[in-house]
Amino acid sequence: MSEHSHSEGRHITSYTTYFIVWVVLMILTAVTVYVSYLDFGTFNIVIAMVVASIKATAVALFFMHLKFEDSITWLFALFPLGLLFLLIGMTIVDTFTRILL
Amino acid sequence: MEQANIEESHGHLHPMDPEVEYSSSKLGMWLFLGTEIMLFGGLFAAYAIFRAKYPEMFLEQHQELNREMGAVNTCILIFSSLTMATAVTAVQKGRKMMAGIFILITIICGLGFGVVKYFEYGAKFSHHIYPDTSIFFSLYFMMTGLHMLHVFIGLVVLGVIMVLTFKGKFNEKYSTPVELGGLYWHLVDLIWIYLFPLLYLVG
Numbered sequence: 001m002s003e004h005s006h007s008e009g010r011h012i013t014s015y016t017t018y019f020i021v022w023v024v025l026m027i028l029t030a031v032t033v034y035v036s037y038l039d040f041g042t043f044n045i046v047i048a049m050v051v052a053s054i055k056a057t058a059v060a061l062f063f064m065h066l067k068f069e070d071s072i073t074w075l076f077a078l079f080p081l082g083l084l085f086l087l088i089g090m091t092i093v094d095t096f097t098r099i100l101l
Numbered sequence: 102m103e104q105a106n107i108e109e110s111h112g113h114l115h116p117m118d119p120e121v122e123y124s125s126s127k128l129g130m131w132l133f134l135g136t137e138i139m140l141f142g143g144l145f146a147a148y149a150i151f152r153a154k155y156p157e158m159f160l161e162q163h164q165e166l167n168r169e170m171g172a173v174n175t176c177i178l179i180f181s182s183l184t185m186a187t188a189v190t191a192v193q194k195g196r197k198m199m200a201g202i203f204i205l206i207t208i209i210c211g212l213g214f215g216v217v218k219y220f221e222y223g224a225k226f227s228h229h230i231y232p233d234t235s236i237f238f239s240l241y242f243m244m245t246g247l248h249m250l251h252v253f254i255g256l257v258v259l260g261v262i263m264v265l266t267f268k269g270k271f272n273e274k275y276s277t278p279v280e281l282g283g284l285y286w287h288l289v290d291l292i293w294i295y296l297f298p299l300l301y302l303v304g
Contacts, residue, residue: 012193013186022183029175033168036302048298055294063186063287065280070124073131080135084142091146096153 011068021062028055123277130281134288137251141292144244148299151236162237163303165230167221171301174217175293181210182290185259185283188266195273197266204263204279207286211256218249241300248296251289258282 032051040047061067066077152159188203225231225238232242262282265271271279 010193012190015187015190018183018186018190021186022179025179026176029172029179032298032302033172036168036298045303048302049295052295052298056291059182059287059291059294063182063290064284065189069127073128076128076131076135080138083135084138084145087139087142088146088149092149092153095150 011065013062013065013068017062021058024058025055028058119275126277126281127284130284134284137288137292141244141247144240144247145295145299148240148244151240152303155236158235159237159303162235163300165225165228166241166301167224168301170217170221171297174214175297177210177214177217178290178293181207181214182287184210185286189276189280189283192266192271192276192279193273197269197272200271200279201263201267204259204266208256208259208263211252211259211286214252215249215256218245244296244300248289248292251292255282255286255289258285 028051032048035044035047035051038044060077066073069077184203184206188200188207191197191200191203222242230238232239259282262278266279
């Protein structure tokens with residue numbers, strides 16, 4: 001599906017691959033909108049975030065070419081996510097474990 | 102020290118290995134994207150706290166937002182990401198004209214996104230909804246506003262890259278700026294992928 005070329009061995013993603021990724025992204029967008037009309041209680045937000053994360057992963061892996069990058073790039077891409085979870089997680093833990101006077 | 106070396110290499114005193122320059126440019130871009138994620142991270146944290154604290158408010162007030170417009174903008178932005186990705190492939194294959202046209206389509210989509218957002222904000226203001234209306238709308242205007250700012254910056258960057266692409270500055274041997282501009286544009290898309298369900302599709 002994707003072809004390897006170039007003297008340097010750089011990876012070029014084919015138009016077809018991008019098109020397929022785009023179709024997947026559109027289907028997942030439709031799923032997100034559809035699910036929002038159903039009532040799963042608190043699971044609505046969980047489903048929405050899981051679908052959004054699948055979409056984000058597809059964008060990062062293919063559109064942003066992460067799938068074909070070396071391990072140091074992966075480190076640079078994933079490290080902020082760790083910080084993000086720390087930021088959001090710790091803020092939540094802090095806020096909801098306070099004993100209000 | 103390293104900084105000094107890089108400066109020198111741009112002054113053509115010690116030409117840097119193109120491969121090293123290519124991979125370090127991309128790595129630098131990823132580092133920058135990481136700081137962008139943290140910039141939005143603070144707002145996402147605020148969103149999480151206030152949504153957990155006032156779920157009814159989020160549920161009730163998000164209905165003021167126009168889902169259809171949000172969904173249309175999501176499609177526009179994802180499509181623009183596709184055309185940006187194909188622009189990179191085109192330039193890597195040496196198809197300069199095609200790459201330029203793909204970037205042009207990306208820019209048109211970005212402008213379309215801005216137009217839809219303009220009408221959305223206009224509708225909010227005409228309903229007397231402002232950033233100080235409530236916590237939900239504070240977050241809405243702040244998050245979409247900061248995102249919109251990124252769209253504008255992206256459009257300026259892509260505009261420059263498009264002109265240079267049409268001028269034939271990039272080819273199969275040197276496509277770094279197109280790839281970096283693409284990375285930035287995809288991040289803008291990526292953030293919107295989260296903003297859309299969080300703001301428009303609550304519950």
